[in-house]
Amino acid sequence: MNLFELIYSALLSLRAHKFRVFLTMIGIIIGISSVVTILSIGAGLKSQVNQSTKNVSVNTITINFEAEDFNSMEMVTAFQYSDFKNLQNVDGVEKVNESGGGLGINLGINENAEFFDRQTSLMMSTYNKENLKLIYGRRITPEDDKFKNYVIILTEDHAKSLFGTDLKQAIGKGINIKGEFFEVVGIQKKDSTGVDMSYDYIPTFTKTFFQNDTQISSIDVKIKQGYAASDVFKSVQKELKILHPDLKGKYVQADPQAITKSIEKIIGGLTLFIAIVSGISLFVGGIGVMNIMYVSVTERRREIGIRRAIGAKPNTIVLQFLIESIFITGIGGILGISIGYGISAIIGLFLPFKPVLTIGTLIGSSITSISVGIIFGIIPAYKAGNLNPIKAIYK
Amino acid sequence: MPQLLKIKELSKWYNQGKERYDVLKKLDFSVEQGSFVVIMGKSGSGKTTLLNTIGLLDEFNEGSYEFKGQDVTRLKEVDKSVFRNKHIGFIFQQFHLIESLTIAQNIELPLLYHGGYTRSKRMEMIKKSLKDVGLEEKFKNYPNELSGGQQQRISIARALVTQSDLILADEPTGALDWKTGLQIIDLLVNLNKQNKTIIMVTHDEDLRKYATHCVYLKDGAFCKEGEI
Numbered sequence: 139m140n141l142f143e144l145i146y147s148a149l150l151s152l153r154a155h156k157f158r159v160f161l162t163m164i165g166i167i168i169g170i171s172s173v174v175t176i177l178s179i180g181a182g183l184k185s186q187v188n189q190s191t192k193n194v195s196v197n198t199i200t201i202n203f204e205a206e207d208f209n210s211m212e213m214v215t216a217f218q219y220s221d222f223k224n225l226q227n228v229d230g231v232e233k234v235n236e237s238g239g240g241l242g243i244n245l246g247i248n249e250n251a252e253f254f255d256r257q258t259s260l261m262m263s264t265y266n267k268e269n270l271k272l273i274y275g276r277r278i279t280p281e282d283d284k285f286k287n288y289v290i291i292l293t294e295d296h297a298k299s300l301f302g303t304d305l306k307q308a309i310g311k312g313i314n315i316k317g318e319f320f321e322v323v324g325i326q327k328k329d330s331t332g333v334d335m336s337y338d339y340i341p342t343f344t345k346t347f348f349q350n351d352t353q354i355s356s357i358d359v360k361i362k363q364g365y366a367a368s369d370v371f372k373s374v375q376k377e378l379k380i381l382h383p384d385l386k387g388k389y390v391q392a393d394p395q396a397i398t399k400s401i402e403k404i405i406g407g408l409t410l411f412i413a414i415v416s417g418i419s420l421f422v423g424g425i426g427v428m429n430i431m432y433v434s435v436t437e438r439r440r441e442i443g444i445r446r447a448i449g450a451k452p453n454t455i456v457l458q459f460l461i462e463s464i465f466i467t468g469i470g471g472i473l474g475i476s477i478g479y480g481i482s483a484i485i486g487l488f489l490p491f492k493p494v495l496t497i498g499t500l501i502g503s504s505i506t507s508i509s510v511g512i513i514f515g516i517i518p519a520y521k522a523g524n525l526n527p528i529k530a531i532y533k
Numbered sequence: 534m535p536q537l538l539k540i541k542e543l544s545k546w547y548n549q550g551k552e553r554y555d556v557l558k559k560l561d562f563s564v565e566q567g568s569f570v571v572i573m574g575k576s577g578s579g580k581t582t583l584l585n586t587i588g589l590l591d592e593f594n595e596g597s598y599e600f601k602g603q604d605v606t607r608l609k610e611v612d613k614s615v616f617r618n619k620h621i622g623f624i625f626q627q628f629h630l631i632e633s634l635t636i637a638q639n640i641e642l643p644l645l646y647h648g649g650y651t652r653s654k655r656m657e658m659i660k661k662s663l664k665d666v667g668l669e670e671k672f673k674n675y676p677n678e679l680s681g682g683q684q685q686r687i688s689i690a691r692a693l694v695t696q697s698d699l700i701l702a703d704e705p706t707g708a709l710d711w712k713t714g715l716q717i718i719d720l721l722v723n724l725n726k727q728n729k730t731i732i733m734v735t736h737d738e739d740l741r742k743y744a745t746h747c748v749y750l751k752d753g754a755f756c757k758e759g760e761i
Contacts, residue, residue, distance in 0.1 A: 449618020
């Protein structure tokens with residue numbers, strides 16, 4: 139009996155117990171669809187993080203200061219605005235800025251803001267994000283710098299603290315920051331995570347107004363074309379050591395990819411954990427398959443005996459039952475993958491990113507479902523193949 | 534006629550605790566090709582056990598067994614399966630068709646286990662077997678849609694389909710009424726006339742007349758006609 143004939147024979151048997159086969163499949167469908175849903179959402183989130191990393195400029199390096207003593211204030215005095223002029227003269231440096239936006243590390247300007255009796259603590263930055271999303275108002279324009287307009291774009295949470303829930307009426311109002319009135323020109327929309335991590339944005343010219351309050355934890359150095367980043371970093375590092383000879387610690391190049399990787403690692407870990415939990419339901423599904431296969435062997439004892447009497451070899455019976463088991467879990471797996479992807483796509487409608495069904499998930503789930511069929515089907519199949527034909531027919 | 538099978542001093546027993554129960558006692562038995570042998574005896578005499586032993590479905594403890602001049606005494610389980618598929622056709626009292634398969638699929642099974650036949654060849658062989666038992670039109674039916682007599686005919690068709698050398702029939706009329714039983718016996722007699730070797734187990738004295746040879750079993754040993 140060749141493989142096709144075996145599959146044909148197994149399918150004939152499965153067809154005779156359609157409903158039972160379907161019920162058995164449910165466990166596998168639930169297990170596989172949960173795993174696929176979780177992995178697709180995890181892959182979608184990873185892809186989103188990767189996409190945001192790609193936006194980080196490749197010809198810019200970020201430099202941090204690693205103090206020997208983490209409690210020291212050296213962390214916040216390692217970079218001064220006055221350093222920028224010297225650094226810009228270093229060979230290969232096109233421009234120097236405090237880090238900001240994206241994955242940059244800018245401690246920002248921390249000041250209290252007041253609006254009549256209400257007040258809140260702001261974290262301001264002069265960085266003007268091109269893609270800043272606003273609920274109300276406008277972005278900060280070059281004209282604001284040109285005409286020295288003291289304007290501010292508040293985060294949604296800060297705006298609520300100062301103006302209550304009717305945010306629209308905040309536009310045009312003046313808030314008091316460090317004795318100066320800043321006109322609220324815009325209110326930002328919360329980012330996709332729903333957590334307000336953004337800065338309150340102010341025009342660049344106000345930097346001098348807040349100079350003493352600005353804490354720079356890192357700087358972005360834009361490199362001229364034709365220069366190697368590592369060489370420029372060494373030169374900048376040397377210059378910084380000259381500028382701050384008393385600091386105990388070292389200047390290091392930050393790797394934005396490393397941050398992404400650590401985020402990816404967290405997402406990966408979470409995904410794995412949830413996938414393992416979902417895998418337990420797959421295990422339960424597998425036990426269900428084993429149980430049904432055992433029931434099937436017991437119910438079909440006579441049939442097995444007859445098959446043996448008319449020439450089926452023990453291995454043929456083992457293979458037939460194993461193929462039946464693999465078919466149950468395999469088809470359950472295909473349905474599980476489809477349903478899982480469907481569920482993740484529906485969940486994706488409520489998420490800021492699109493779940494991704496990767497080839498790895500597809501192949502992994504298929505192999506898993508087939509493996510479940512083999513692992514949980516082998517013992518009942520072996521039992522079937524080794525039944526004594528006489529006992530099977532007559533008892 | 535050439536000899537089909539020969540068993541020598543065949544014994545089978547089983548142990549229960551310290552007690553030994555003999556089922557078959559040193560049986561010497563041979564069957565020629567084309568003969569119709571009837572094994573008669575009362576319930577528990579060992580008839581079915583002997584039949585199943587001849588079909589290598591059951592094992593024996595002592596003795597030797599030759600089939601078509603070949604020693605088949607100690608075949609491995611796999612080889613026994615091949616032997617049964619190639620040489621033996623079983624007919625059981627309760628028909629033993631597989632309920633979940635159609636008539637054609639039931640008859641197709643021995644051919645699938647044999648391997649090497651194309652689907653069209655299998656279909657051709659199934660149709661011929663069904664024609665031999667007069668039930669060509671039941672091709673697509675399921676066993677439970679057929680009468681007892683028809684199911685037994687299908688069981689015969691399944692035994693015939695691989696062109697086996699020997700048909701072993703265990704009380705083939707036992708579950709049928711008298712008239713239907715006779716039709717089955719007629720069918721077996723016709724097959725025997727076509728040189729098919731048949732060994733049939735029965736306790737029905739009336740069926741003895743159809744046999745070319747008749748043996749009597751009592752408590753696992755052969756005996757004379759009047760002694761059973």
